[in-house]
Amino acid sequence: MNRRLTSTSLAFALSAAVAFAAAPAAAVEKNKEKCYGVALAGKNDCAAGPGTTCSGTSKRDYQGNAWKYVSKGTCKKTSSPTSPTGYGQLSEFKEKKS
Structure with a gap:
């Protein structure tokens, strides 16, 4: 009985932690928008196209x-x-030549 209760409690705690961890990301996206062409080198938030993986690339x-x-x-x-x-643009764009 104790072992089952401990496993159940652990599973509940883990699922709650995952849910709370996802909440701030959703809140950020709700009040923010992705803006292309405004990030400095290595300061992007994510997905910087071919040759990059995610934030800071x-x-x-x-x-x-x-x-x-x-x-x-x-x-x-x-x-x-x-x-x-x-x-800034709301979608990717081809950069103009300077």
Whole structure:
């Protein structure tokens, strides 16, 4: 009986910990948006395109396929010298030549 109770308690505690760990990520995404072309080299949040794996792997400043989380509604107001519009984009873009 004790062993079963301990196993059940451990399983419950583990599942609760996983659920709480996922909650902050969901909260971040709710109030943030992915903004491409605004991250500095090695400062992207994730998925910086071919040749990169995740956060901190962008190779150069303002890379068009690297994104950073910014406050919702501010991406297209954030400066990006490589963007065709001069501002961050909500999707990947081909960088303009300087």
